[in-house]
Amino acid sequence: MPVVDIPGSKSLTARALFLAAAADGVTTLLRPLRSDDTEGFAEGLTRLGYRVGRTPGTWQVDGRPQGPAVTEADVHCRDGATTARFLPALAATGHGTYRFDASAQMRRRPLLPLTRALRDLGVDLRHEAAEGHHPLTVRAAGVEGGAVTLDAGQSSQYLTALLLLGPLTRRGLRVTVTDLVSAPYVEITIAMMRAFGVEVRRDGDVFVVPPGGYRATTYAIEPDASTAGYFFAAAALTGGEVTVPGLGKGALQGDLAFVDVLRRMGARAEVAADRTTVRGTGRLDGITVNMRDISDTMPTLAALAPFASGPVRIEDVANTRVKECDRLEACAENLRRLGVAVSTGPDWIEIRPGRPVGTDVKTYGDHRVVMSFAVTGLRVPGITYDDPGCVRKTFPGFHEAFAELRGRLPR
Ligand SMILES: O=C(O)C1=C[C@@H](OP(=O)(O)O)[C@@H](O)[C@H](O)C1
């Protein structure tokens, strides 16, 4: 019975780094994720003058409630949207001029609702080229706070950035949200703020954050639920069994609900107190599923879909078009290259049952494209990738870990 140790959550690690940097005192993070996204976040903090001590399995951050320790910084956010969207908000709490830039794809990804809201809160923020895109410069003088309206229909990360900023403003924050995708990520934010001593009040679409700052703590990072999804899908496809310790009933991450999707398709799934097990049954039914809340698992399901006995239709995932690539089209294109019939609309994809044949997967530099089609590769010989290394964004050791699992699953 394979037990798989999954590396720490990207989303929790990024939030924990923000909260630790802003807190009063020294915070210890246990089992943080070491990957390009989270190391980019930590390096961004270092550039802003925060001390981040990194030893294997434990990171320590000296909090600075007063904001960055330097008056000038140039921060490269790499390909990570958490870094690119959360760090400008943190920088605004200081006093100085902070410039942010990012990868070519991250420069293309949207940001405008967040930067507008920051301006509404009194932040002097200027875009260098296109309005609502990196690169941008924050001329920080502390943040007044107040009331803003936010459209988070394209990314919940705008709301998370504002909520994280809330306790660091002079007057606190009141955010009225007109639309919201990926809602479980906001629940992660609120739960983690609570662990650092702040209670967000929510009344329907209105979020109220009191001023007063964060308290340092010791915080253990859960394994990454989106990453675990590839391993659960592997069990469902091969008729094997995979157990992931550390992700159970109390888990913060909404993406663990991917096991409910696998269960609806015919797999057995048990979410226990501190671990989750998925067992394949030889049955994989077609399904229609709304993935608005858990869209990082859309490619995982798309790559598994040809093996289902009926069509798989994934709905309400428009915002997967503005991720590391246009994921809807990248999945469709690669499924077609595998010989599978697929159609897409503005916010949906439908995959027909098929007999995939090996191909060179076009990754578009997207870690999830690679990790998803690795699941297909368990049953289809000859799958290669034009950029296998892009898994470094969230799981540098993915290929080794997945090959190891493969050897322990039924052939
Ligand atoms: O807040 C977070 O940590 C994340 C939120 C989600 O993004 P969107 O809210 O943009 O969908 C998710 O896709 C991303 O991988 C991580």
Ligand SMILES: C=C(OP(=O)(O)O)C(=O)O
């Ligand atoms: C969309 C993702 O990342 P981010 O938006 O944080 O760059 C992801 O990891 O799938």
